[in-house]
Amino acid sequence: MRYALELAYNGNGFTGWQRQAEGPGVQGTLENALSLILRHPAEVTGCGRTDTGVHARYFVAHFDSSEPVPLNLPYRLNSMLPPGIAIFSCHPVPVDFHARFSAISRSYGYYITHRKDPFAIGMKWYLPFQPDVDRMNEAAKLMLTHEEYPCFCKGKPPHDNYKCTVTHAEWSATESGLVFRISANRFLRSMVRSTVGTLLQVGFGKMTVPGFAQLLKHGTRSDAGKSVAPQGLYLEAVEYPEITGWEPLKMD
Numbered sequence: 001m002r003y004a005l006e007l008a009y010n011g012n013g014f015t016g017w018q019r020q021a022e023g024p025g026v027q028g029t030l031e032n033a034l035s036l037i038l039r040h041p042a043e044v045t046g047c048g049r050t051d052t053g054v055h056a057r058y059f060v061a062h063f064d065s066s067e068p069v070p071l072n073l074p075y076r077l078n079s080m081l082p083p084g085i086a087i088f089s090c091h092p093v094p095v096d097f098h099a100r101f102s103a104i105s106r107s108y109g110y111y112i113t114h115r116k117d118p119f120a121i122g123m124k125w126y127l128p129f130q131p132d133v134d135r136m137n138e139a140a141k142l143m144l145t146h147e148e149y150p151c152f153c154k155g156k157p158p159h160d161n162y163k164c165t166v167t168h169a170e171w172s173a174t175e176s177g178l179v180f181r182i183s184a185n186r187f188l189r190s191m192v193r194s195t196v197g198t199l200l201q202v203g204f205g206k207m208t209v210p211g212f213a214q215l216l217k218h219g220t221r222s223d224a225g226k227s228v229a230p231q232g233l234y235l236e237a238v239e240y241p242e243i244t245g246w247e248p249l250k251m252d
Helices: 026-038 073-080 133-145 191-203 209-218
Strands: 002-009 055-064 085-093 105-113 166-173 177-184 233-239
Touching: 002 026, 026 055, 026 073, 026 085, 073 085, 105 191, 133 166, 133 177, 133 191, 133 209, 177 191, 191 209
Parallel strands: 055 233
Antiparallel strands: 002 055, 002 085, 105 177, 105 233, 166 177
8 A cells, every 4th residue: 555644844954855874864764763663664755855954844755555554653753753854644545646756746935034033044044135036036937938947957867857847936025035936847956946046146136137048048057056055945835636535735
């Protein structure tokens, strides 16, 4: 039987989602706890990968078990997992469900604070300067009509596939700073952080909107801006086609 887990995690203290030899990953931490409860090795597959320090307000993972899992599995997992990981639910799903490949959309938010805030350490990126938001949004809109993004990809993706369908890309002001939200059917490695870094160049006048358009058409990763810090990045939503017996959570 296959089961889907809905969870969230604070990326501080973890080497990202993926299990790593050099430090604790969320995946490996979850697998250790799940294996103890199920009394057999459990391999967990996530809806994507996040880098060291990146957070997930909402994340989906699946695992297989030859026996029905305890009804109170979320409670038992939460009692064993560190405070930075929270399990919301566990649902049986069709055997062909895949947390990563069945997803049709993912949404990220990148949070910037203009005020030095001791309570935002590790949770937002501190940037004391105000960029031109209108100019950044003018550039961001160009992403909705583009298809390939080698300029925002760290390394080479599998099968040299740089295609992504971006459906939303917009900056908005908050009481203390800015939020950039972007949605797409898939994301390349470090794509969101490099996109934010490049759009900030537009906002600070170091790149023009036409220059951003040319970057999308012909640019490489070395032509784009630097990737911003990971602590401001959150995976916020993952969407799937309708699945019998499971209604994925809608997070606020």
